[in-house]
Amino acid sequence: MKTNHTYSFIILIAILLLCFILNISLGSVSIPFSEVFESLFGTTQNNTYDIIINKVRLPKAITAIMVGSGLGISGLLMQTLFRNPLAGPFVLGISSGASLGVALVILGSGLFGGLFATALATKWSIVIAASLGSFLVLLAVLAVSNKVRDTMAILIIGLMFGSITAAVVSVLSYFSSAEQLQQYIFWGFGSLSNLSWEELLIFFGIYAIGILLSVASIKGLNSLLLGDNYAKSLGLNLKQSRLIIILATSLIAGTITAFAGPIAFIGLAIPHLTRQVFKTTNHKILLPAVFLVGAIVMLICDTIAQVPNSDYTLPINAITALVGAPVVIWLLVRQRKMMF
Amino acid sequence: MKFYSILLLLLIVSSCKNEPKQETISIIESEKLELKYAEGFSVDYYENYKVLSITKPWPKAEKTYRYVIISKENMAKTTFKTNEFDGIIINPLETIVVTSTTHIPSLELLNVEETLIGFPGTNYVSSEKTRQRIDDEKVRELGKNEGINTEVLLELNPDVVIGFGVDGVNKTFEIIKKADIPVIYNGDWVESSALAKAEWIKLFGVLFNKEKEADSIFNQIENDYLAAKSIAKNAKRVPTVLSGAMHKEVWYLPNGSSSEAQFLKDANLNYLWSDTTGNGSLALSFEVVLEKAQDTELWLSPSYYGSLQQLEEANSLYTNFEAFKNKNIYTFANTTGATGGVLYYELGTARPDLVLKDIIKIAHPELLGDYEPYFFKELK
Numbered sequence: 001m002k003t004n005h006t007y008s009f010i011i012l013i014a015i016l017l018l019c020f021i022l023n024i025s026l027g028s029v030s031i032p033f034s035e036v037f038e039s040l041f042g043t044t045q046n047n048t049y050d051i052i053i054n055k056v057r058l059p060k061a062i063t064a065i066m067v068g069s070g071l072g073i074s075g076l077l078m079q080t081l082f083r084n085p086l087a088g089p090f091v092l093g094i095s096s097g098a099s100l101g102v103a104l105v106i107l108g109s110g111l112f113g114g115l116f117a118t119a120l121a122t123k124w125s126i127v128i129a130a131s132l133g134s135f136l137v138l139l140a141v142l143a144v145s146n147k148v149r150d151t152m153a154i155l156i157i158g159l160m161f162g163s164i165t166a167a168v169v170s171v172l173s174y175f176s177s178a179e180q181l182q183q184y185i186f187w188g189f190g191s192l193s194n195l196s197w198e199e200l201l202i203f204f205g206i207y208a209i210g211i212l213l214s215v216a217s218i219k220g221l222n223s224l225l226l227g228d229n230y231a232k233s234l235g236l237n238l239k240q241s242r243l244i245i246i247l248a249t250s251l252i253a254g255t256i257t258a259f260a261g262p263i264a265f266i267g268l269a270i271p272h273l274t275r276q277v278f279k280t281t282n283h284k285i286l287l288p289a290v291f292l293v294g295a296i297v298m299l300i301c302d303t304i305a306q307v308p309n310s311d312y313t314l315p316i317n318a319i320t321a322l323v324g325a326p327v328v329i330w331l332l333v334r335q336r337k338m339m340f
Numbered sequence: 341m342k343f344y345s346i347l348l349l350l351l352i353v354s355s356c357k358n359e360p361k362q363e364t365i366s367i368i369e370s371e372k373l374e375l376k377y378a379e380g381f382s383v384d385y386y387e388n389y390k391v392l393s394i395t396k397p398w399p400k401a402e403k404t405y406r407y408v409i410i411s412k413e414n415m416a417k418t419t420f421k422t423n424e425f426d427g428i429i430i431n432p433l434e435t436i437v438v439t440s441t442t443h444i445p446s447l448e449l450l451n452v453e454e455t456l457i458g459f460p461g462t463n464y465v466s467s468e469k470t471r472q473r474i475d476d477e478k479v480r481e482l483g484k485n486e487g488i489n490t491e492v493l494l495e496l497n498p499d500v501v502i503g504f505g506v507d508g509v510n511k512t513f514e515i516i517k518k519a520d521i522p523v524i525y526n527g528d529w530v531e532s533s534a535l536a537k538a539e540w541i542k543l544f545g546v547l548f549n550k551e552k553e554a555d556s557i558f559n560q561i562e563n564d565y566l567a568a569k570s571i572a573k574n575a576k577r578v579p580t581v582l583s584g585a586m587h588k589e590v591w592y593l594p595n596g597s598s599s600e601a602q603f604l605k606d607a608n609l610n611y612l613w614s615d616t617t618g619n620g621s622l623a624l625s626f627e628v629v630l631e632k633a634q635d636t637e638l639w640l641s642p643s644y645y646g647s648l649q650q651l652e653e654a655n656s657l658y659t660n661f662e663a664f665k666n667k668n669i670y671t672f673a674n675t676t677g678a679t680g681g682v683l684y685y686e687l688g689t690a691r692p693d694l695v696l697k698d699i700i701k702i703a704h705p706e707l708l709g710d711y712e713p714y715f716f717k718e719l720k
Contacts, residue, residue: 189588
């Protein structure tokens with residue numbers, strides 16, 4: 001059984017490498033394969049190709065890997081924590097908090113004028129607003145989770161945060177100009193590109209802390225599957241485990257939303273997809289597997305979104321759901337049941 | 341029995357037949373307003389009144405909107421089938437509400453700006469004359485964007501509202517029409533050439549009985565435009581030009597058949613996407629734009645960015661263009677009125693001659709002597 005998984009992991013890593021190279025090679029401008037490698041190793045003579053590969057496609061591919069793996073892991077953590085197959089990284093209100101922050105920056109000028117209008121909605125202000133927004137919601141959720149014992153209650157509170165945010169955003173939208181609304185809507189489409197190397201570095205730093213925290217909570221996650229009481233009887237500090245899991249998710253999903261916008265579907269679907277492939281609920285296997293599958297799916301989605309050899313690109317959010325959802329449906333229908 | 345059923349059938353059929361509607365007024369003499377470029381409206385002259393037809397208020401419009409423009413005296417002795425027209429406008433107009441800043445230059449050029457009593461989003465208005473009237477509270481604020489404050493508008497009760505729409509759906513305008521305030525849809529923005537857009541000043545000429553003035557103003561603008569265009573032909577070099585900027589990963593550029601591209605062509609510039617056609621802008625990926633335009637000499641209108649620093653902060657990839665490295669970027673975003681409205685959006689439609697001269701001056705500085713660009717400024 002164990003060797004089975006080893007093979008699966010080797011295959012997944014190979015696919016990941018393949019997808020990575022494919023993602024970098026394909027785009028609106030068709031670049032010869034040899035030029036792709038020459039650009040990567042800095043030996044190309046073609047300045048345009050060099051910029052496209054090293055400044056556009058490479059950061060985007062790395063972003064795709066972090067976004068896919070990060071959202072997949074956050075989804076896995078949330079589904080296990082809440083013992084709910086419908087849970088995703090955004091149930092805690094993380095994406096709502098981020099949306100509210102971004103809405104305040106982009107749309108707020110209509111309502112508040114002055115200060116907000118001059119602080120033009122640059123990329124950094126959006127990143128900071130999104131992080132602040134999700135961080136504040138996280139603090140609120142943590143405060144609540146200290147008072148409320150029931151994980152279901154936390155789930156519902158997260159959903160309520162979402163409703164409040166949606167209401168505030170619609171009030172802000174009402175007082176905004178067409179350009180501001182467009183900017184906000186475009187943020188909502190999600191985007192993997194336009195990250196500079198410095199931004200990627202910050203992104204990676206926070207993301208890495210989140211991933212390390214989730215690796216640290218593997219034991220807790222496995223015990224949680226058996227129920228709160230059983231976990232307690234195993235001597236697990238339930239409160240602490242829960243805290244670490246929530247913190248990890250918030251860090252990962254929060255930073256992803258800040259840099260790439262709210263990316264739909266991946267967080268919910270990747271854990272299911274992985275469970276179908278690996279047929280296990282052991283987080284020691286699931287966690288790295290989800291990491292790989294998430295990264296692969298996101299790279300594929302991004303490659304499709306670039307519509308190779310055409311002048312156009314599609315919003316990544318449309319592709320993640322359009323390509324991913326039928327795959328999950330097909331898998332579930334074929335297996336006739338959900339592994340959970 | 342059979343006879344009766346046939347009779348009944350005949351009755352039904354004949355009652356369903358569409359009788360051609362007849363105007364109760366007699367048409368004595370008809371001549372048309374002379375239009376050289378504009379295709380979205382026409383005006384027919386009859387002895388006592390004029391009929392304004394807006395044929396293309398928005399793209400894909402199916403219906404022609406028809407309005408009667410008539411004086412008070414003639415109105416007293418003429419009857420209309422009002423349901424055949426979309427509005428009866430009594431002129432000369434004493435009060436008017438316009439809804440786009442592009443309508444304001446027409447009022448000012450015709451010296452009728454004092455008739456303006458309401459505008460949605462007065463902060464966008466930059467022209468000094470109208471700005472002063474807004475500050476003197478002679479022009480009421482009608483709300484933001486397209487969400488016009490219906491109550492204030494009904495209270496103002498203007499003789500006519502000049503609206504615009506992207507399609508025929510606008511609840512506010514429907515309510516205004518029900519209150520017997522005629523709404524005329526200005527379709528200048530649908531026209532495909534800059535001169536055709538500018539020719540819509542003649543519509544305001546018709547409304548205010550100032551056809552002659554409107555005609556001579558337009559002729560002057562047209563002459564200036566064509567003169568500038570022929571001067572541009574003397575340029576020894578034809579520089580390449582890039583336009584627009586990215587929103588997220590999509591770079592929006594004017595398509596080759598747009599009036600923006602027409603300006604570039606008339607200014608004797610080589611716009612790299614001049615062979616494209618279609619409605620709306622081109623939406624291209626960064627890679628495609630970089631590959632084609634990396635060495636472009638000149639970059640016009642990089643979206644709303646007001647400085648090189650803002651451009652670089654928004655996306656460091658912009659710095660890879662030669663035009664950025666050589667600081668050869670020009671924008672109209674920094675030429676604003678007292679309350680921040682961008683002047684180009686207000687006056688650019690009415691004064692294509694100025695827009696063209698600006699671009700010629702930037703591209704071929706030697707051709708226009710000491711002309712100072714009006715809208716476009718170097719991005720610093």
